[in-house]
Amino acid sequence: MTAEQIDGKAFALTLREKVGTIAAEFERKAGRKAGLAVVLVGDDPASQVYVRSKGKATLAANMASFEHRLPDDVSGGALLALVEQLNQDPAVDGILVQLPLPAQLDEQQVISAISPDKDVDGFHVINAGRLAVGQDGFVPCTPLGCMMLLTSRLGDLSGLEAVVIGRSNIVGKPMAQLLLDANATVTIAHSRTKDLPAVVRRADVVVAAVGRAEMVKADWLKPGATVIDVGINRVPSNEAGKTRLVGDVDFAGASDVAGAITPVPGGVGPMTIAVLLRNTLVAAHRNAGIDLAKDAV
Ligand code: NAD
Numbered sequence: 267m268t269a270e271q272i273d274g275k276a277f278a279l280t281l282r283e284k285v286g287t288i289a290a291e292f293e294r295k296a297g298r299k300a301g302l303a304v305v306l307v308g309d310d311p312a313s314q315v316y317v318r319s320k321g322k323a324t325l326a327a328n329m330a331s332f333e334h335r336l337p338d339d340v341s342g343g344a345l346l347a348l349v350e351q352l353n354q355d356p357a358v359d360g361i362l363v364q365l366p367l368p369a370q371l372d373e374q375q376v377i378s379a380i381s382p383d384k385d386v387d388g389f390h391v392i393n394a395g396r397l398a399v400g401q402d403g404f405v406p407c408t409p410l411g412c413m414m415l416l417t418s419r420l421g422d423l424s425g426l427e428a429v430v431i432g433r434s435n436i437v438g439k440p441m442a443q444l445l446l447d448a449n450a451t452v453t454i455a456h457s458r459t460k461d462l463p464a465v466v467r468r469a470d471v472v473v474a475a476v477g478r479a480e481m482v483k484a485d486w487l488k489p490g491a492t493v494i495d496v497g498i499n500r501v502p503s504n505e506a507g508k509t510r511l512v513g514d515v516d517f518a519g520a521s522d523v524a525g526a527i528t529p530v531p532g533g534v535g536p537m538t539i540a541v542l543l544r545n546t547l548v549a550a551h552r553n554a555g556i557d558l559a560k561d562a563v
Pocket residue numbers: 408431432433434435436437438455456457458459462475476477478496497498499534535536538
């Protein structure tokens with residue numbers, strides 16, 4: 267079997283275009299653009315790249331982008347004061363504080379300071395709670411993007427066996443909640459799971475969010491399974507001194523067994539920013555009291 271590749275790049279592009287169209291309508295209705303504020307502390311090169319591409323994507327989707335850069339040694343008080351200023355700013359619908367933060371800052375305290383109604387990353391405990399009890403809130407972008415890819419491929423997930431590998435607050439746990447909401451039978455596997463290959467072999471749907479290069483092997487998969495690979499791992503390439511990105515799944519081997527699989531890069535990765543824009547659009551409509559159909563984006 268040669269698995270179908272799930273093209274996250276193309277899906278994300280379509281989503282971004284849809285968001286851009288609705289954001290232009292929002293501007294006409296609200297008399298202002300939807301706005302996303304991104305806070306970057308310090309000069310971590312990877313974070314700088316993420317923040318730059320988020321800013322560009324926000325502008326391209328007809329939204330306003332507000333970038334705030336703070337020095338590496340900023341105090342907790344100064345960062346919290348900025349978050350509070352953004353909470354109060356009516357031009358800002360979504361607030362994202364780029365993680366990781368330098369060691370002197372308490373990430374949980376900073377996330378808790380963001381208004382839950384502007385927490386477009388979905389990391390605030392209020393939004394984690396809303397997801398757990400099935401209320402409207404904000405769902406973390408990466409698992410929501412995975413869910414969109416899954417439903418586009420499989421439609422109804424009712425009764426399917428789903429195994430999520432990894433239990434982080436930003437990927438594994440919310441992913442499991444979303445699959446449960448979609449009526450899948452969900453198992454969360456993690457570093458202490460016994461006989462992981464046997465657990466994964468039960469799954470119609472596998473979501474790998476571990477951070478270990480090519481850990482999930484072809485013979486762990488049930489033939490025809492749908493595989494979503496969240497992992498982003500940099501490994502040495504064949505060319506001396508160069509690196510390349512691989513996922514948590516052995517893509518070449520798995521492609522012979524799976525029914526469908528996301529590549530790395532070009533699978534889940536591009537979905538994250540697209541969903542961030544989507545969440546910001548939803549926040550803008552809620553904040554402005556303008557209706558947005560549930561299935562609009
Ligand atoms: P994390 O380090 O917070 O969590 C990893 C999880 O994997 C843990 O819950 C741990 O229990 C589990 N684990 C570790 N070793 C294991 C093993 N041997 N067997 C089974 N489970 C094991 O990571 P995270 O933030 O959830 O990210 C996971 C991966 O997804 C990383 O590669 C990260 O770069 C990637 N990621 C990608 C995106 C994206 O936009 N595509 C977004 C977030 C994270």
